[in-house]
Amino acid sequence: MLRQAIVQSLKNLLAFKARSALTILGMVIGITAVVVIFSAGGALKAQLNSYIDSFGPSTLQVEVKTPATSKTSFSNASSMAMGANITTFKLSDLDAILKLPNVKDAYGMLMSQEQITYKDEAKRSFVLAMGAAAERIDQTKVESGRFYTDDEDRGLARVAVLGPELKKKLFGDDDPLDKYIKIRRVNFKVVGVLESRGASMIINLDDAVYIPVRTAQKLVLGVDHIVSSVIQVNDGNLMDETVAEITDLMRQRHNTPTADKEDFHVTSMEEARQMMDTVFGYLTFLLVALAGISLLVGGVGIMNVMFVSVRERTYEIGLRKAVGATQSNILWQFLIETTIVVLVAGLVGIFFGLAISLMISLVATAIGFTWPFVLPFSAMAVGVGFSISFGFVFGILPARAAAKLDPVEAMRFE
Amino acid sequence: METLISIKDLTKDYELEGGVANILRGVSFSISSGELVAIMGPSGSGKSTLMHILGFLDRPTSGTYLFRGRDIKTLSDDELARLRNKEIGFVFQSFNLLKRTSVLDNVKLPLSYVGYKVTDGDERAKKGLDAVGLSHRLHNRPNQLSGGEQQRVAIARALINNPSIIFADEPTGNLDSKSGAQVMQLFKDLHHQGHTIVLVTHDATVAHQAHRILHVMDGQIVQDEKISGG
Incomplete structure (x- = not known):
């Protein structure tokens, strides 16, 4: 049942290539952004930390100001x-x-x-x-x-x-x-x-x-x-x-x-590190919130397309019900389809995110910065997690609409 | 012969703007296993609604419907869906096949919902298609087939779960007379093999190939006619 639903979803995705691509675009951008933020942010943070560490432990700085x-x-x-x-x-x-x-x-x-x-x-x-x-x-x-x-x-x-x-x-x-x-x-x-x-x-x-x-x-x-x-x-x-x-x-x-x-300023390295952590925390939160808006817009777009898909396939849904599909069979079929669409978006987003992060790292290194390429596992986990939960959140309404269709009415719809 | 279907005083009302339409107004009859019955009436007589209720696609407004002695009023939507899957095979006027799906997969569709994993699905579907003379069309799409062939695919699909009863709603309505005759012959063959078949039609020629005709008019059975040697 699950395997069949997955195969069916992939077939549907491939049958409408252009539409599928446009559907997932918003979500791809969002997840790409999250991955880049975490990766580039991680590199920058590692860089700042090693800078602070280079002064050795238990040191402080006095500077003019x-x-x-x-x-x-x-x-x-x-x-x-x-x-x-x-x-x-x-x-x-x-x-x-x-x-x-x-x-x-x-x-x-x-x-x-x-x-x-x-x-x-x-x-x-x-x-x-x-x-x-x-x-x-x-x-x-x-x-x-x-x-x-x-x-x-x-x-x-x-x-x-x-x-x-x-x-x-x-x-x-x-x-x-x-x-x-x-x-x-x-x-x-x-x-x-x-x-x-x-x-x-x-x-x-x-x-x-x-x-x-x-x-x-x-x-x-x-x-x-x-x-x-x-x-x-x-x-x-x-x-x-x-x-x-x-x-x-x-x-x-x-x-x-x-x-x-x-005309001077005294900073301990620990203080500097804490300050940096705080600033970084806020900055990451802000950027992720911005990327979240893109994810939300992408999700609403996907929901919209799934509604269109339910409408286009009303006849199919009616027929499936006539041959014995229960409401939950239909609900799961569409939920799985939405989740797969979003998961594909997630994977494409992670791919682009990593590619862009790697490019940033290469360019930064080429112009003289020490900028390691950080594999942002947390961001990838967040990306996949977001995808699956967004699939459910944005898939549930179209899927319920499909599940509740009256089979007789649905089969008249061509 | 076992009584499959027994209905009594069945009514069906539809809420319309500015009133209620009484589609069925107290219908009673029973169908035993092994029968070939036609439900005949002009369009708008309520025969399709009757078939939908008998096939668990719809529920009556009032009256009782016993299927194998079981009152279907007590069953949930999901239980009705499972009953449709196991006990009922549908054949529709417009074939109702999935367009982007192969003939073989169309025939296998009901197996997706039996509730357990079917391992011999391909074999069963191939056998069914062989029985309707389409073993050479397994991997074609429905739109590559003639109307008569499509209807035979639909019949193979209706039979895949070995149902107790087959409902055919105007099965020859979209076919030329030659294909129509082939499809009718198929139903007669199935009947001889012991299948219970209910034909819903407005066409007297089709109806007279059954053994019994239930004449429907304005939501009521006006005549229960036995045909000798039909």
């Missing part, structure tokens, strides 16, 4: 984007923070894009000026040579560590150790090459040169501030207290008694 004053957060964000320069965050702030009891280690950071030259090879790349503690906190590993030391930082040593991609670009297969590269006319001795860390959200950490932050301030950039810092704590359980202590300390030092005047 434009004071809010009376402006809205929108104008704050735009002034940041337009390059408003906050120069109040100094390495001396970091020295003071390091004296706090739960603070274990810390490094300050500056970032700049510069021309890096080796012999006649010149490449534009990121200069990441960091304290030597970066090696310990970020658990950076060197492929060859070594990372620079605290002493070299304090002594304004002109030493550099290369990311593996930049090393390849400048030196090819040659050994770069003890060779000299030039950053803004300053010669730096290469002392190490890092292991690959993969591309991060904003910059490719492998295509960069790392130099001591003080050397960068005095000899390259001619500034005395930093833009951000990463701080490692002793006890991760006291994170909230430490964030408060650092905030207090910074307020005193920067003479910014109230939050709206603050």
